[in-house]
Amino acid sequence: MKILLTGATGFVGSNILEFLVENHEVDEIYLILRSTSEQNASSRFQDMVAASNTIARHYNKVKLFNGDLSVRNFGLKENEYKFLTQQTNIVIHAAASTQFDLELTEAMKINFDGTKHILDFSEACKEFKHLFYISTAYIVGNYPQVFKESDYNVNQKFENSYEETKYLAEGEVRRGISSLHSTIIRPSILIGDSQTGKVQGFKVLYPFIKLIAQKALSIIPCQSEACLNLVPIDYFNLIFSILFKYQLSKNKPSHLNISTSTFHVINNQNAMIKDLIEYGCPILNIEAPLLVDPEKLPPQRRRVIKRMFNHYFPYLNRPHLFDNSNTLKVAQHQCPIIGKDIIKNMLNYCCEVGYLNKHR
Numbered sequence: 248m249k250i251l252l253t254g255a256t257g258f259v260g261s262n263i264l265e266f267l268v269e270n271h272e273v274d275e276i277y278l279i280l281r282s283t284s285e286q287n288a289s290s291r292f293q294d295m296v297a298a299s300n301t302i303a304r305h306y307n308k309v310k311l312f313n314g315d316l317s318v319r320n321f322g323l324k325e326n327e328y329k330f331l332t333q334q335t336n337i338v339i340h341a342a343a344s345t346q347f348d349l350e351l352t353e354a355m356k357i358n359f360d361g362t363k364h365i366l367d368f369s370e371a372c373k374e375f376k377h378l379f380y381i382s383t384a385y386i387v388g389n390y391p392q393v394f395k396e397s398d399y400n401v402n403q404k405f406e407n408s409y410e411e412t413k414y415l416a417e418g419e420v421r422r423g424i425s426s427l428h429s430t431i432i433r434p435s436i437l438i439g440d441s442q443t444g445k446v447q448g449f450k451v452l453y454p455f456i457k458l459i460a461q462k463a464l465s466i467i468p469c470q471s472e473a474c475l476n477l478v479p480i481d482y483f484n485l486i487f488s489i490l491f492k493y494q495l496s497k498n499k500p501s502h503l504n505i506s507t508s509t510f511h512v513i514n515n516q517n518a519m520i521k522d523l524i525e526y527g528c529p530i531l532n533i534e535a536p537l538l539v540d541p542e543k544l545p546p547q548r549r550r551v552i553k554r555m556f557n558h559y560f561p562y563l564n565r566p567h568l569f570d571n572s573n574t575l576k577v578a579q580h581q582c583p584i585i586g587k588d589i590i591k592n593m594l595n596y597c598c599e600v601g602y603l604n605k606h607r
């Protein structure tokens with residue numbers, strides 16, 4: 248198998264890369280990596296090799312292409328793009344902007360245009376077999392009912408450019424499904440490894456945890472029953488490895504009766520915010536912020552608080568319900584419940600690498 252992988256410098260993509268390099272059926276992996284103002288793509292890749300013994304062991308399997316997904320043909324030279332279309336048979340698209348506060352036009356460039364460029368590329372591949380697309384369960388938007396794997400347009404409204412552009416991008420992948428074999432994987436909120444707490448990059452939930460750790464929040468505007476759907480990355484890795492094998496297998500067992508090629512990677516038990524606070528604050532030696540129902544705040548204070556919590560506010564105040572029947576039929580593993588030990592491992596890792604500090 249020869250695989251094109253996007254997003255390898257990111258949290259999800261770096262985990263997928265570790266899985267691919269160790270997979271004996273994978274012969275070559277092509278990465279599309281951007282240069283930054285400080286570092287060219289090849290020196291970024293050297294850093295990835297230095298950070299991972301697994302990648303370092305299989306260094307020779309990986310070939311680097313300095314490209315930008317938001318640009319047509321990834322901005323590659325004609326001969327490079329042609330080489331990739333001749334060689335690649337599997338595409339894994341894990342690149343995206345996960346920033347909630349990007350302008351819609353900026354978010355569209357990477358999340359929507361980038362995905363369209365991946366679909367164009369897949370169609371141009373001579374020996375194309377399958378596209379794995381990493382979507383998000385949060386294309387659910389404000390839909391108040393259980394969001395099923397077969398659901399897509401449920402008349403939901405979106406809270407930010409991330410949700411909206413990921414929704415639109417998934418729409419393009421779904422349209423392409425008739426001509427391309429594709430799998431859509433929708434994780435909820437990913438956190439570090441359940442055993443070690445290890446995480447690559449501190450995004451999504453982590454900046455919020457940092458605000459609490461810095462004692463910048465004395466209250467959290469949510470009801471006492473508020474919860475989040477959290478998935479440790481090792482569970483995502485397990486499910487990805489099973490789906491990868493299953494979706495590429497020629498003889499799928501018909502008794503599983505899988506109705507769509509969309510799979511939710513979610514936790515069947517939401518984590519209560521009050522429990523996360525109760526477990527986490529003693530580890531950081533800080534006083535627990537109070538959970539205050541925003542509806543009970545005077546209107547002016549509520550407006551200020553809502554503005555202050557900005558992008559987090561909807562996530563604290565919308566219980567999301569996801570169904571993962573397809574995933575469970577194929578993978579038969581449930582996500583671990585987020586209890587004291589997982590929170591301890593997560594916060595200890597953040598402190599060990601200097602992202603958070605414990606107070607004395």
Ligand SMILES: NC(=O)c1ccc[n+]([C@@H]2O[C@H](COP(=O)([O-])OP(=O)(O)OC[C@H]3O[C@@H](n4cnc5c(N)ncnc54)[C@H](OP(=O)(O)O)[C@@H]3O)[C@@H](O)[C@H]2O)c1
Nearest residue numbers: 254256257258259281315316317342343383434435436437
């Ligand atoms: N993290 C979560 O909790 C979570 C939950 C659900 C779904 N997801 C989905 O999982 C996927 C990966 O997310 P993540 O958490 O790994 O995000 P991440 O850590 O922010 O990584 C994003 C990756 O995309 C790459 N990228 C962005 N724009 C690019 C461009 N124009 N050209 C080439 N590469 C580009 C980044 O490269 P640079 O290093 O060059 O910026 C990076 O490698 C996304 O589709 C996201 O929607 C994530």
